[in-house]
Amino acid sequence: MNKSRRKARMSSSSTEGKGLQSNASGEAEASKGGSIRGRSLEDEESHRSIESSHVSSTSPSTIGTCTLMCPAGERVQREHLRDLSVFERLNGHPGKTSPSLAVKKFCRTMSTKHVQESDVRPLPVLRDTLCYLLNLLDSSEQPFEVVHDFVFDRTRSIRQDLSMQNIVNDEAIHMYEEMVKFHIVSHHKLLCCNCNVNISSMYYLNLEQLRKSLSSLYGMYDANRKSSTISKNESEFRSFYVLLHLGSNSQSVRLASPILKSKELCFTRKVLRSFRLGNYYCFFNTIAAESSYLQYCLMEPCINELRILVVSCINYGGYTLSPYPLAQLSKLLRMKESDMKSLCIACGLEISTNEAGNKFLPTKQTTFHPPKGGFQNYSFLGLERLQRHTRVDDSRTTNQAS
Numbered sequence: 001m002n003k004s005r006r007k008a009r010m011s012s013s014s015t016e017g018k019g020l021q022s023n024a025s026g027e028a029e030a031s032k033g034g035s036i037r038g039r040s041l042e043d044e045e046s047h048r049s050i051e052s053s054h055v056s057s058t059s060p061s062t063i064g065t066c067t068l069m070c071p072a073g074e075r076v077q078r079e080h081l082r083d084l085s086v087f088e089r090l091n092g093h094p095g096k097t098s099p100s101l102a103v104k105k106f107c108r109t110m111s112t113k114h115v116q117e118s119d120v121r122p123l124p125v126l127r128d129t130l131c132y133l134l135n136l137l138d139s140s141e142q143p144f145e146v147v148h149d150f151v152f153d154r155t156r157s158i159r160q161d162l163s164m165q166n167i168v169n170d171e172a173i174h175m176y177e178e179m180v181k182f183h184i185v186s187h188h189k190l191l192c193c194n195c196n197v198n199i200s201s202m203y204y205l206n207l208e209q210l211r212k213s214l215s216s217l218y219g220m221y222d223a224n225r226k227s228s229t230i231s232k233n234e235s236e237f238r239s240f241y242v243l244l245h246l247g248s249n250s251q252s253v254r255l256a257s258p259i260l261k262s263k264e265l266c267f268t269r270k271v272l273r274s275f276r277l278g279n280y281y282c283f284f285n286t287i288a289a290e291s292s293y294l295q296y297c298l299m300e301p302c303i304n305e306l307r308i309l310v311v312s313c314i315n316y317g318g319y320t321l322s323p324y325p326l327a328q329l330s331k332l333l334r335m336k337e338s339d340m341k342s343l344c345i346a347c348g349l350e351i352s353t354n355e356a357g358n359k360f361l362p363t364k365q366t367t368f369h370p371p372k373g374g375f376q377n378y379s380f381l382g383l384e385r386l387q388r389h390t391r392v393d394d395s396r397t398t399n400q401a402s
Contacts, residue, residue, distance in 0.1 A: 036242060036269060037254045062164045064120030069129045070102035071119045078102070085150045087136060103129060106156035121161050123171060130158055130175055134182065145199055148186050152206065155179050159216070168223050170231075176217040177233055181294060183210035184240065188297035192377035214241055235262035236292075242268045243298040246275055247305060267291070275302060280310050284334045293386040303380065307333050308370055311347055311361075318363030323352060326359040334381040343378060346371040 068075075075097060078084055082095045088103065090096040104121065121129065133151045159179065162172055183206055190203040214237070221234050238259050259265055267290045274282040283306060287296060296303075310333060314324050330340035341351050341359060348367040352360045 036260065036265070036272075037252050062115060062117060062120050064122040064125070064161060064165055065117045066104075066119060066121045067125060068099045068102075069121070069125070069132065070099070070104045072099075073119070074104060075099070075102045078105075086142065086146065087150050103133065103154045104157045104161075106153050106160060115164065120164055121158075122165070123162075123167055126158050126161055127171065127175060130155065130178060133158075134178060137182070137185075144189050145202060148190065148202065148206070151182060152186070152202075152209070155182065156209065159213070163216075168220050170224065173217065173220050173224060173231060176213060176220060177237060180210065180213045180217060180237065180240070183207075183213060184294050184297050188300055191300060210244070214244075230256060230258055235259045235264045236294075239264040239268040239295065240298055242272065243295055246272060246299060247302045264295075267295070271299065275306065278306075278309070280306050281332065284332070287380075288334055288382040291386060293383075296380065296383065296386055300380075304378065307335070307343065307378075308347065311344060311349070312368055314361065315349060315363050315365055315368050320362075320364045323360035323362045326351065326361055329361060336379045336381070339376075339378045342376060343371070346376065 079095055079097055084094060084097050084102070088097045088101045090098050090101060133154050136147055136151060139147055158175070162175070186206045187203075187210060190199055190206060217237060218241075221231050221237075224231070235258075238255060239262075242253060242265075255265065267286070270286050270290075271283060274280075274286060284303075287299065287303070291299070311329075314329065318324055326340055326344075327337055330337045333340065335343070337359065344351055344361055348369045349361060349365050350367075352362050354360065
């Protein structure tokens with residue numbers, strides 16, 4: 001990266017330049033890469049038949065009658081094969097389970113032509129099964145990757161049963177939203193451990209299912225559209241797609257005008273603009289002040305990317321006799337000073353300490369390189385507030401649902 005390019009990306013002024021521009025038609029374009037374009041709900045109607053054809057093109061060929069989380073036949077077969085997850089074992093026995101523990105596995109080759117109605121769970125059973133699975137995420141008895149592996153497979157099975165019955169209603173949409181949230185939180189938690197080969201593979205599989213779940217959810221939003229309204233949480237979940245592709249040169253995203261004007265999309269456009277301009281000051285401050293926990297989880301890879309860019313530019317662009325105070329750098333990048341030191345060391349840089357105990361980053365070091373083996377679990381100052389806010393919102397949603 002040459003000096004002029006680094007200088008352009010490192011601009012910390014509040015000038016927005018050409019990051020995103022809006023005109024009277026509601027169109028917004030990013031300075032490079034993808035863009036977010038607005039359209040009215042009437043315009044969206046013309047696209048709906050194409051976007052949601054996979055959701056509503058056929059009438060349901062199956063109506064499930066299974067009243068348990070796992071069909072009895074599958075449960076007996078898996079007991080015989082000792083194919084039981086640690087969460088399904090009765091008293092820890094690898095070959096014994098019960099109707100209250102066994103959960104139907106995802107089957108890649110299952111089709112509506114050969115499936116029995118008694119093997120498919122109706123909506124109320126699927127809803128209760130999902131609730132059971134998501135409650136397992138609070139378990140502290142098993143490592144997160146073990147819990148994730150189980151919930152990951154069983155939620156795919158839930159989506160499969162919903163699809164086979166062609167269930168597209170508000171309750172199914174809410175279930176998809178909860179499953180998307182699971183994949184987003186997993187996106188954050190698995191990223192912190194992806195130096196392990198197995199967990200790294202799990203991270204990319206989770207990312208794949210996150211994208212598929214979002215695509216299906218958007219189709220359901222469109223298929224379930226009523227007159228000129230949008231779903232309650234649609235703006236939030238539409239913003240997730242943009243944030244998921246924040247660091248890529250993705251295609252244009254067309255959104256209905258009410259969604260484009262929503263709080264979530266205004267935040268997303270602001271973050272998108274500052275990231276692509278390299279305005280790290282605006283980028284980090286906007287996240288700290290306005291981001292939700294789920295939005296943060298999606299942006300974390302780009303947060304780490306921009307932090308490394310800042311460290312690189314300060315190292316190469318500073319003066320040899322003026323080492324950069326680590327406390328100031330950690331404040332700019334919203335990190336604990338100890339994590340800032342770890343990041344610099346992971347980038348091959350040395351840290352100096354003066355007589356007063358203050359730490360500095362000497363510049364012009366030729367040993368800089370991007371961190372090897374993935375990112376550590378670096379802090380983000382203000383993340384605890386985002387997590388608390390999310391837990392409060394989740395409890396309100398649960399109370400309203402009950």
